[in-house]
Amino acid sequence: MANTPYPESYYAASANPVPARPALQDDVETDVCVIGAGYTGLSSALFLLENGFKVTVLEAAKVGFGASGRNGGQIVNSYSRDIDVIERSVGPQQAQLLGNMAFEGGRIIRERVAKYQIQCDLKDGGVFAALTAKQMGHLESQKRLWERFGHTQLELLDQRRIREVVACEEYVGGMLDMSGGHIHPLNLALGEAAAVESLGGVIYEQSPAVRIERGASPVVHTPQGKVRAKFIIVAGNAYLGNLVPELAAKSMPCGTQVIATEALGDELARSLLPQDYCVEDCNYLLDYYRLTGDKRLIFGGGVVYGARDPANIEAIIRPKMLKAFPQLKDVKIDYAWTGNFLLTLSRLPQVGRLGDNIYYSQGCSGHGVTYTHLAGKVLAEALRGQAERFDAFADLPHYPFPGGQLLRTPFAAMGAWYYGLRDRLGF
Template structure:
């Protein structure tokens, strides 16, 4: 039987730690068992280990196999739905509490990178780029909104000043967030996994969970072993199936695709992104890009409903890249990959507890780098008795997609077509 492996991505090729952890065999006992070794699972595990808890993490494939090791690597603040939407739809009480958490995920990432000396090519600052005047007005409103809630490291850029950051004439303006940034995401999760193991934690790879047995304690059962735990966390996000169906029906896996060019010359890097910020545009089906630590352009965009082979990914993403940077037409593409993120109806994270001791967190809807790290700390606090932040998320209603599993994809694909048309028309 072959060992599990990551997809053939630039991140996997440049991973700092390629060691395969053991497969779970036999029976083990711990305080908390976590299903899933991505950002949510490893962030939760590390936070619990810092509190002195005995924690076991079970991963069906490899650490960071899912979205945590495949994403665009961008540290973007707030949630998919911004603070004003939360106030309008959930009220002032929840709005005030959520606003205090909107920028906490990026701060936690920086804290851990520094504390544990994680080598993940951390760079500071992200840009929101406006493709039309309507989007630019929305960025002005975002700046005012975030500043009203204490974020003062923002700079509005007009059509001239944005070209000091992006070598493209595509944009009418932008917003620079100095508290944002970018990283090699797989190395970030691997670095935290190493920190967790150094504190006594255990990670088992190639250990797919087959079922959960509820109770106190609960049991987590794999093909070759079982973990008996006082508390269980399901943190598989878009890559967990069948363990808690009542939660899985509330969200839908969606795919995105990414390419990485060959390493570029210093001159070309300076032409593309002179200040080395990462960028995402303001379209519904957005493009996002940045320079890697070794000078490649990593470019992603669009949404799919299922995996694609690398040739098709290039056919989708390269035209997007050339729309932004026409002068890259002769640049070689070294890697192309796809992966799933989890979308919720309200575009808000779904967090909750089932029975006395089964916790879950999922559905970051494209904001998983920061939100998943934050959620790990929140879950850890809740299991240690401090439920204040957990209760805020858990109190928010979680709606299933209409039509069940059969109709979720066509409904959402139809919505994507609608918003794509809006992007093109600038309305």
């Protein structure tokens, strides 16, 4: 049987030790079968186990193999489309429910880290950096919007203040969110998996779901075994493939690229980001960066629609890093990797149920670290019969990409080119 290892990333190289987890080779029964051991699946499993369910998790590769173990590691609040966009689409009542949840994911992460003593280099503080006066105006509006929903840990940064938190001459200002922050994302996933197992949950690695047998007692088939369950949670996101065709039709895997420098040393690292906050800019095709626990700079950006792996990731990302920090021109890049996230046409997550017993959440659209932790709680609530918050997500309108799977990639790339041009021209 094929063994799929982690990609050669900084995260895999610095991962905490983990036990060997077997592939499923038997027929088992459980209350809930979770497909995917990333943040959505692990968060769902943890909340369900804490509420007395018997849970089995199937992972096609290794825990955190997908976006959960490859992302920029930034705790960013709200959704890829903010609450005001949601409000215009669905009205004030549904938007109020979704707005009340927009800042919950970060709290869940911190609760998990504290409760289960997860070692993942958690640091507080995230900065949204404005490159233009228009972007700064957007941040001022965003602060008012978030404060309307009770989120008050925010500070607007003028040009002088942003120079105090990030040594980049490009920015005209920004906004600091002290409930934002950053983590070692793979170690967070590994710690959550250990928590799942500490509560009696079972995780099978190298066990891809190849077929779902739907019905009153659904069965998930793997190459060498099967799981019969009362409920199924589909949490594969960009790595689900065509297992559930009706979900694949409304989403598109996209790749993002990340590099990690050599260790910079305390002095240089502190000169770049004195308070150790993470940063993302306000462009549509944004750049994001932060320091690691051992004082490397993680820098990411760029989107490859259709999730192809670029031939030379460093050639794409290093110039972006040097534009922000020309003082790093002689610094060596130790790691470069790519990972996929799942894009929806609305850029809002897709949540729902197929039949009576197959639940899903997917399509974080690049905003997944916090949302996936919330999604696990919302899915677990729905399985317990508390569906109000689940329904608020499930009722969001979603549409297939125009032209179907054949044309979704060029259409999305064309839209991104347009918005990227707007970023460059400053309007």
